[in-house]
Amino acid sequence: MLEVENLRKAYxxxxxxxxxxxxxxxxxxFGFIGPNGAGKTTTIRMLTTxxxxxxxxxxxNGADIWRDPMGVRRQIGxxxxxxxxxxxxxxxxxxxxxxxxxxxxxxxxxxxIDNVLELTDLSGKRDSFVQTLSRGMxxxxxxxxxxxxxxxxxxxxxxxxxxxxxxxxxxxxxxxxLGRMGKIVIVxxxxxxELAAFCSKVGIIERGRMLAFGxxxxxxxxxxxxxxxxxxxxxxxxxxxxxxxxxxxxLRADVSGPSSFAIEFSGDEQDQAQLLATLIDKGIRVIDFxxxxxxxxxxxxxxTTGAVN
Amino acid sequence: xxxxxxxxxxxxEVYFSNATARRDFRTQLRGNKPIILWSSYLLLLMIIGVIxxxxxxxxxxxxxxxxxxxxxxxxxxxLMLLTxxxxxxxxxxxxxxxxxxxxxxxxxxxLTTPIELKHYLVGKLIASYRYTWMLLLLALPLVxxxxxxxxxxxxxxxxxxxxxxxxxxLFTAIGLLCSVLAPRPISAVVYTYVAVIAYFFLTxxxxxxxxxxxxxxxxxxxxxxxxxxxxTSGATTPLFGFELPVWIPIAVIVALLTKLLLLGAGSALSxxxxxxxxxxxxxCVLYAALGAALGVYSLAWASSPATYYxxxxxxxxxxxxxxxxxxxxxxxxxxxxxxxxFTACYSRTAERxxxxxxxxxxxxxxxxxxxxxxxxxxxxxxxxxxxxxxxLSLFGGAPNFAxxxxxxxxAAGFITFVWSLARWSSSQAYYLTTARGIxxxxxxxxxxxxxxxxxxxxxxxxSESIWEIHPLTGGFGSIDSAMNSGLVLVAVGSLIAxxxxxxxxxxxxxxxx
Ligand SMILES: Nc1ncnc2c1ncn2[C@@H]1O[C@H](COP(=O)(O)OP(=O)(O)O)[C@@H](O)[C@H]1O
Ligand SMILES: [Mg+2]
Numbered sequence: 001m002l003e004v005e006n007l008r009k010a011y012x013x014x015x016x017x018x019x020x021x022x023x024x025x026x027x028x029x030f031g032f033i034g035p036n037g038a039g040k041t042t043t044i045r046m047l048t049t050x051x052x053x054x055x056x057x058x059x060x061n062g063a064d065i066w067r068d069p070m071g072v073r074r075q076i077g078x079x080x081x082x083x084x085x086x087x088x089x090x091x092x093x094x095x096x097x098x099x100x101x102x103x104x105x106x107x108x109x110x111x112x113i114d115n116v117l118e119l120t121d122l123s124g125k126r127d128s129f130v131q132t133l134s135r136g137m138x139x140x141x142x143x144x145x146x147x148x149x150x151x152x153x154x155x156x157x158x159x160x161x162x163x164x165x166x167x168x169x170x171x172x173x174x175x176x177x178l179g180r181m182g183k184i185v186i187v188x189x190x191x192x193x194e195l196a197a198f199c200s201k202v203g204i205i206e207r208g209r210m211l212a213f214g215x216x217x218x219x220x221x222x223x224x225x226x227x228x229x230x231x232x233x234x235x236x237x238x239x240x241x242x243x244x245x246x247x248x249x250x251l252r253a254d255v256s257g258p259s260s261f262a263i264e265f266s267g268d269e270q271d272q273a274q275l276l277a278t279l280i281d282k283g284i285r286v287i288d289f290x291x292x293x294x295x296x297x298x299x300x301x302x303x304t305t306g307a308v309n
Numbered sequence: 310x311x312x313x314x315x316x317x318x319x320x321x322e323v324y325f326s327n328a329t330a331r332r333d334f335r336t337q338l339r340g341n342k343p344i345i346l347w348s349s350y351l352l353l354l355m356i357i358g359v360i361x362x363x364x365x366x367x368x369x370x371x372x373x374x375x376x377x378x379x380x381x382x383x384x385x386x387x388l389m390l391l392t393x394x395x396x397x398x399x400x401x402x403x404x405x406x407x408x409x410x411x412x413x414x415x416x417x418x419x420l421t422t423p424i425e426l427k428h429y430l431v432g433k434l435i436a437s438y439r440y441t442w443m444l445l446l447l448a449l450p451l452v453x454x455x456x457x458x459x460x461x462x463x464x465x466x467x468x469x470x471x472x473x474x475x476x477x478x479l480f481t482a483i484g485l486l487c488s489v490l491a492p493r494p495i496s497a498v499v500y501t502y503v504a505v506i507a508y509f510f511l512t513x514x515x516x517x518x519x520x521x522x523x524x525x526x527x528x529x530x531x532x533x534x535x536x537x538x539x540x541t542s543g544a545t546t547p548l549f550g551f552e553l554p555v556w557i558p559i560a561v562i563v564a565l566l567t568k569l570l571l572l573g574a575g576s577a578l579s580x581x582x583x584x585x586x587x588x589x590x591x592x593c594v595l596y597a598a599l600g601a602a603l604g605v606y607s608l609a610w611a612s613s614p615a616t617y618y619x620x621x622x623x624x625x626x627x628x629x630x631x632x633x634x635x636x637x638x639x640x641x642x643x644x645x646x647x648x649x650x651f652t653a654c655y656s657r658t659a660e661r662x663x664x665x666x667x668x669x670x671x672x673x674x675x676x677x678x679x680x681x682x683x684x685x686x687x688x689x690x691x692x693x694x695x696x697x698x699x700x701l702s703l704f705g706g707a708p709n710f711a712x713x714x715x716x717x718x719x720a721a722g723f724i725t726f727v728w729s730l731a732r733w734s735s736s737q738a739y740y741l742t743t744a745r746g747i748x749x750x751x752x753x754x755x756x757x758x759x760x761x762x763x764x765x766x767x768x769x770x771x772s773e774s775i776w777e778i779h780p781l782t783g784g785f786g787s788i789d790s791a792m793n794s795g796l797v798l799v800a801v802g803s804l805i806a807x808x809x810x811x812x813x814x815x816x817x818x819x820x821x822x
Contacts, residue, residue: 012657012740048417048421052659054664069580069583082414083415084415086332088340089336102423
């Protein structure tokens with residue numbers, strides 16, 4: 001498992017990563033979401049031992065990034081946001097180089113390379129030169145390189161950027177497959193919809209701080225302090241709003257359109273039913289009474305503007 | 310536990326089946342870049358050969374003696390050109406090897422694997438060294454022309470090739486270190502040339518000092534400079550009572566230097582508490598002792614009774630105990646002091662291992678952290694002092710305790726002073742590079758800028774006494790002046806370092822870091 005404890009990185013007066021802690025279990029696919037410059041890359045690079053934290057630490061299966069960087073490196077596969085492959089080298093030679101670095105015995109290398117090529121759907125490109133591969137294939141080759149030593153933790157920094165929708169869908173399948181294989185996968189992105197659909201855990205980071213962390217459902221529940229209901233009526237809009245405002249549990253009610261208003265309240269489902277009943281009792285002609293469904297996107301917008309902090 | 314079979318297997322992996330070297334080899338041979346490079350090199354060699362040959366023939370009359378002289382000059386010039394060519398081309402071909410990977414962003418992919426940096430760097434060295442050998446092999450037709458024409462013998466050529474391939478390793482290693490330190494390939498090339506020029510400059514000073522240029526010395530330290538030394542001979546040097554071929558001690562020194570350079574590169578690529586840094590620190594202390602010993606050795610040859618020396622034999626010559634052996638310590642410290650800021654500067658922003666961890670700690674010596682900088686350098690001074698005194702006694706001299714102590718105190722004081730400038734600039738700057746830049750700038754201001762001013766004052770006063778205030782003067786003065794100057798430098802350094810610490814505390818509370 002991965003434990004991150006109070007990780008912090010200062011760049012001069014700027015705190016690029018500010019006291020981040022979380023932990024992940026095998027099989028977790030973790031979506032690390034935040035706008036550009038939030039500190040995702042910095043966090044990931046500290047986990048790869050490329051960058052030393054100003055304070056705090058992280059452990060992967062007990063290997064500490066300060067005390068046992070080699071132990072950490074043995075267990076991770078890292079795909080940076082920008083990376084270069086070598087020119088004039090064939091796909092299998094590239095993987096053979098990394099297999100040799102990971103000290104995979106010569107006799108097993110062939111089958112290991114075939115396996116990862118199979119997994120990343122590159123078997124047909126075995127003897128191609130890497131510079132002739134498309135962007136999506138290079139991305140998959142880099143992932144294949146991360147897999148030759150069967151690592152515990154995969155760190156994928158903005159893997160989907162620069163991929164066309166089809167390649168993106170394939171990549172998503174691949175990541176899910178890795179999660180099913182019992183690995184911890186960390187996928188960062190500044191685009192939310194890319195991740196929300198398939199991550200089992202999500203962290204939202206802004207200006208170096210982790211604003212929310214947990215499973216998608218938990219985060220949505222946690223961020224949704226009260227229920228939100230949209231109401232549309234015929235005529236008498238102001239009267240309807242006044243009626244609602246006088247009800248118990250209602251936190252606020254605002255006009256949101258020429259014939260509609262929005263309610264935020266802290267009651268349960270019983271109270272919600274009571275709201276509608278009261279409106280109708282008071283003779284207000286309701287044509288629409290709908291609870292607003294929240295998804296991660298709303299939470300993201302709400303959280304990153306500082307509403308939950 | 311290190312078993313012999315493991316040791317052997319490990320070495321085979323590093324030197325013979327190196328994965329990095331193999332990968333680079335695969336890419337080196339592909340594409341048409343190598344063909345273009347090698348053909349133009351060959352063409353250049355041919356053109357230069359023809360030009361030199363025709364220039365030389367136009368000077369000689371047709372007598373046998375002058376033809377003979379002309380041909381051996383031709384052979385000497387060709388070999389000299391080859392030396393220059395190798396020293397210019399080999400490091401620049403290497404300079405791109407790691408800086409290039411950094412630029413194309415493939416380096417991080419390697420550094421996040423558990424690769425032993427030794428494997429990686431030796432692999433890179435082997436890959437680049439192949440280029441050096443290609444340069445030598447391609448020059449073979451031209452060089453064999455010298456033999457066929459009669460200016461040199463095959464033995465001469467063999468020796469020249471031995472020397473050049475030895476120096477090829479050294480220059481490749483210099484290129485590799487610069488490639489690690491430089492942010493971009495182009496700056497790596499610049500760094501490399503600066504380093505190579507500095508190497509030539511220093512070694513020619515040694516050669517000059519010990520009298521080689523005037524043909525009076527057989528000390529092998531002369532041969533550390535491949536431009537000064539004529540390689541077309543199987544020269545020997547007396548060592549421990551043996552007549553040793555010069556290339557043997559040179560090969561040993563080059564191998565040791567190469568190891569140091571690779572350790573430096575490994576340490577620069579590695580993080581907090583790496584074994585490369587530990588090893589580098591230990592080696593630096595040992596090499597300081599070795600450097601001091603070589604310095605005393607050169608001085609011994611310089612003070613040998615001047616008998617005429619021919620390149621073919623050193624019989625009848627012997628080094629004698631130099632009266633000024635202790636001077637080696639200040640010289641070594643002055644040669645190295647500019648490296649101090651690179652070990653002593655710290656920054657909270659630093660990517661790796663240069664985060665502030667205190668002022669003075671013995672643990673930091675091996676960790677390579679800023680707190681270890683001062684104790685480390687003091688250890689270097691100590692090692693150099695002891696070694697120079699010991700070497701002096703090998704030549705039959707009796708080390709003067711007070712003299713060696715005073716030089717060591719001055720050296721320690723000067724190091725402390727330079728170190729304090731690095732501390733102070735670190736307390737002012739946010740970034741490591743800024744801190745180092747400020748420290749080096751301060752050094753220039755303190756050491757170089759006063760020189761013309763002091764020069765003018767001493768001219769007006771018609772006395773040299775004003776020079777006493779220059780920090781470097783004490784190192785070359787009398788026992789008393791070295792001692793006093795050293796103590797003053799320690800005091801000033803401590804004050805500056807204390808100011809830096811106070812400054813840093815204040816800044817830290819302001820930033821609440
Ligand atoms: N080497 C550096 N020096 C100074 N500031 C940096 C450095 N690297 C990153 N930063 C700053 O740290 C913050 C976080 O950057 P980063 O981790 O790359 O964000 P993300 O990957 O989420 O887009 C940014 O404000 C960036 O400007
Ligand atoms: Mg990023």
